Amino acid sequence: MAFLEKGQFPQVIGHRGLRGAHPENSMAAFRSAIDVGAHAIETDLHLSKDGVVVLSHDATLRRCFGDPRKVADCDWSELSMLRTLSEPQQHMCRLVELLEYVTQPELGHVWLLLDIKRDDAADELLKRLSAAFAHVPSPSRPWEQRVILAIWDAPWLAACTQYLPGFPLALTTPSPVYASAMLPIPGLHMSLLNYSFSTRRGANFRDEATSLGRKVFSWTDTAPEWMALSVENKVDGVITDDPEGFIRLCAQWKDEEKRRKARKWTMWEAVFWLGINANVWITETMSHLTSNSL
Template sequence: MADLRAIEPGEGFFAGPLPRILAHRGLATDAPENTLLAFLSALSSGVTHLETDVHSSADGIAVISHDADLARTAGITGRVDELDFAELQKVDLGRGQTYPSLEETLLAFPEARFNIDLKSDAVVGPAVAAILSAAATDRVLVTSFDNARRLRAVRALPGVATSASAAPFAGALFAVKLGLVPLARRLLRDVQAVQVPERLRGVQVITARTVRLLKRAGVEVQVWTVNEPADMRRLLDLGVDGLITDRADLALLLRNERSGPA
């Protein structure tokens, strides 16, 4: 008989042990960030989740890049959305790497789970198309600081995992600080995770209490960007579910250390 159990959004993305280690832009200790080499380095260290960002090229291809321009990563002037993908592929990022497309990245690492930050309105359609073309909906999480942008992608990808954008999370944080868990649950009803800094504009976001109440509201709590082992330990002691980190290798060692012998 067929399994009639409802599949929860993000079931594939959220498979695996806690705490989750998300390699922020891959592992760039010996590779340019957000490149195929950085993703391979992260996966080779043993992590399963990759955090990345996408912009649209001038010809409508979802391109892996955190920045809107090429200055910091490539040392040249120009914007991602001003260049065709063929032109972006000619840009040297070092170590033989260039800007990959989202689709080729998803296809290159078919077992990896990807946390994808939609950096512009223009990239929503191309990112959705890339995820569908790679048949990767069940192993990605899509998010954006902009809630309308995030919702456009979620509606086009039934069953996809997603995390809270800035506005609904701000309301939910206010609710849990007042102890209003049912209100927080309503505000976060369409997401499976919150991905937040420990502090934001002078406000302490992550405390043992807020973590506990956010979990009661039905979401995982993942914190960015945590690179020091002492901070990783402290946050895990507070009960967070995931660390988004530039040092996924160190975070994985810490998780293994805390889990004890097999």
């Protein structure tokens, strides 16, 4: 996947956008994440009662919108009228809005990690997802080269392969054991809970997945210590609530590497200088002893 070429640092993936500054999964959160430098957007898919693919982490509307109903029990005409409890208030997004946003010419580098929730029927959701991609063509490169579909279990793997062939898939799981069991599936990338990599099993799994050419993502890296661990683990992407903070940490890391190299070079210069001066001292001493003996 050209959009996930290995760099010095993991790529920055905005978890539900920049949710620290704006309500999660809103267009304001997505725009802000890209504005601060995120390479990608992670967002969550659900289906409305009338078949519209909407962006919501929860199956219910209670936490974000204060409405006790389920997303699946509401038509889009009802969902579109809701506003978030968090300020600044935002409306619920459809997937097509996000697709239209990232088709802007200046955003051709941006890619999407779509977390497919399991609350809807797989065939219906994936048919609607395929239709959304067809409705909003990607002008710079096809969606298969800009989207990774994140699934949670094996049945969704088969369904995605059927309805969206050619799209890269990533298994999302908190368990290195389950991830290891799924690793033999060709081309399946991995998105693991950050705690996983702090265990021996998780570290071994990361090495094995990387050796097989799989991309490995870490979530949700918001605390600086977990961000730093992901850098040390050389994962391919960090899913974070704080894209700006992670970018800042990477810049500081790079500066520290430069300082370490500078200090190392200074040390070798000192050794070289001491060697030259020692040689001069030895030469002068031998010359003095020789002249005195004569």
